[in-house]
Amino acid sequence: MASVASPAPSATSPRHILIVENIAAQAQMLSHILEVEGYQVSVVDNGQSALEMTARIRPSLVISGVKIPEMSGYELCRQIKAGPGLSQVPVILVTNLSDPNEVLLGLQCGADSFVIKPYERSHMLARVEHALSNRDVAHMPEDGPPAEIFFHGERHQISASRTQILNLLMSTYDAAVQRNNELHESRQQLRERTSEVLEVNRFLDSMIEHIPTAVYIKDAKQLRYVRVNSAEEQLTGISREDMVGKSVHDLFGQEEADRFTAQDHRVLASGIIEDIPEDRFFSHSKGMRLLHTRKVPVFGEAAEPTHVLGISQDITQKKELEKVIADLHSALKVRADDLEATNKSLESFTSAASHDLRSPLSVIGGYAGLLEKNYASCLDENGLHYLSVIGKRVKSMARLIDDLLSFSRLSLQEVQKTDVDMNGLVAQVVADLPVSGPGANKPAIQLGMLPSAPADTGLLRQVWVNLLSNAVKYSRHTASPLIEVSGRVEGGEAIYSVRDNGAGFDMAHCDKLFQVFERLHTDQEFEGTGVGLATVRRMVTRHGGRVWAEGVVDQGAVFHFALPVQGG
Incomplete structure (x- = not known):
């Protein structure tokens, strides 16, 4: 300097x-x-x-x-x-x-x-x-x-x-x-630090003692137990009084003791944690168990390991459950393969049945048309009525075949979700609806603000078509038919409702509404095939959603469906 x-x-x-x-x-x-x-x-x-x-x-x-x-x-x-x-x-x-x-x-x-x-x-x-x-x-x-x-x-x-x-x-x-x-200050600080250390030690002792995982400590020289917690006692079936001061060779079988000792020596020699994912162990109280064990070297001031800390988790039940789950997965895969084969067979059958049913219907319809065209003058009033009934039934049967074919294919159609603008979609459906017929009153349709939702646009369009068509059909005999469409977000779901003031239904039969072929009104009252609402439920449930309805006879009905908007 x-x-x-x-x-x-x-x-x-x-x-x-x-x-x-x-x-x-x-x-x-x-x-x-x-x-x-x-x-x-x-x-x-x-x-x-x-x-x-x-x-x-x-x-x-x-x-x-x-x-x-x-x-x-x-x-x-x-x-x-x-x-x-x-x-x-x-x-x-x-x-x-x-x-x-x-x-x-x-x-x-x-x-x-x-x-x-x-x-x-x-x-x-x-x-x-x-x-x-x-x-x-x-x-x-x-x-x-x-x-x-x-x-x-x-x-x-x-x-x-x-x-x-x-x-x-x-x-x-x-x-x-x-x-x-x-x-003097150092001594006072030492007393305070000693008190703090004792408090920390008491906390650690309490935590180790009550932790549900087995914990034990062995000295590095003779590999004798110096500390075990209650979970280790329960796992081994040996009291701590009988474990502390003993080695594994004093407590367990020769093969197990040799394996445990070799693990301890590896940890002490390497100075790093050893993870043993699966280690078989015979418990005095529980029989053969499967353990996941971690062994940790504990170092002293001389930078040499002084103890081995062991932490063992009994994974016997977990492994048994994993095997059960694996077996279930295998069974489910077999079931899924069977269902896929069944669906393919069903699709083939549906197509064949559709063709086989359409052929005679076409013949019946064709001959009924020829009979009406060429021999109408030869038929009395009852004969003409019979021809009319045959024609209507042929058309109804054709619609039913089309609806069943569409319904059966819903389970095979892949759902491709996008963020659907529900306001625009419903407006398009309303614009395309045949809202009136002979002798029917044109309904007023009020559209509220509808939240968007992740969905398949094509499938969802059919849901709205079916629900709105039903509302128009069942309210057409009302003096001032009114249809209200509304929506809201609630509890992670977008909920949509279609309300009408038409014929309504008896809530005692509500469970039949969404089943195939189940109808609460006759053909003479309202035409239909009994497949439309079943189709609605299948399309909504394929989106992970749900459907339900409320109604009062002659006072109208409201149909709801909900789609998930969180994680959908």
Whole structure:
């Protein structure tokens, strides 16, 4: 460290302090403390340079460490006190004061004060002010021979003045008091930390004891149990009194004990956690079990493992359930394959049946048409009525075949969901509805704001067509038919409703509404095949939704369906 020299101080200049310290960080810290208080500071990093600078600038005070290069702090102090015109320069020695001989060395070299490392700012400044204030008093000449003291059985002569000796001893006493206070504070902190550690240990003990997973600890030298919790007792069927202090060879079978010991040795040798996903173990209370075990090395201060921590989870039931689930999955796969084959057979049958049913219907319809065209004049009123009934039934049967074919194919059609603008979709369906017929009153249709939902647009269009067509059909004999469409979001679902003021229905028969071929009105009242609402339910449930209805006879009905909007 380069020295910083200054000219000799004048009467009005700030008092000059020379710092002798070879550790740069400590020198910089002390310089800052003194400069903030207005002192002029110079710094050197060895005893020889400090002696030369002291002779040159005659500082007001020298603060020196005792272990410095080229010349110890004690020798530096002795030479300063012996130098011409320098004996009145006070010297403060900064030391750990770890050896009682340091006090004697300080007295012999004539030091004025001690400051013990590590020092506080206020304590250092107090010693500096004391040394500077007593500079002239401490070195007044005294008559009489040097003082003699006995220390460790030896006689020592101290040539320093009695005031200087007193100041040094007082600073030493002050330092001892400071160290004693620090020791008292350290002891108090140690008691507090010990109390905290004990509290933490009690918490950990309670947590380990009551955790439902088996936990045990073995010493690294002999692999004997030193700690087990209640879950380990329950798992092994052995009390902790019988386990603690014993090894696995004292408690378990030879094959198991050898395997467990080999695991422990691997963990201690590698110093890393070993995970054992499946380990068979015979429990004294539960029989053969399957464990998932983690073994953890516990390190001491010497960075060597001192213990092995084991954490074992009984996964016997879990593995049994996994096997059951795997068997179920296999069975379900077989069932799914059977269903797929059945669906394909059904589709083939439906297509064939549709063709086989359509052929005779076409023949019947064709001959009925020819009969009406060529022989209508030969038929009386009953004959014409019979032809009309045949024609209507042929058309109704054709619609039924089409509806059944569409219904059967719903389970095969893939649902492709997108975010559907329900307001736009319903508006298009309403625009395309045949809202009137012979002798029917045109209904008023009120559309509320409808929330969007993830759905297959094609399937959902058919849901709205079926529900709105039903509402139009069953309200056409009402004087002022009214259909209201509304929607809302509730509990993770978008709920839609179609309300009419038409024929309604008896709630006692509500469970039949959504079943194939089940109708609550006759063909003479309202035409239909009995498949439309069943189709609605199938399409909605394929979206993960639900349908339901409410009604009162001659007061109308409301049909609801709900689609999931969260995670759909």
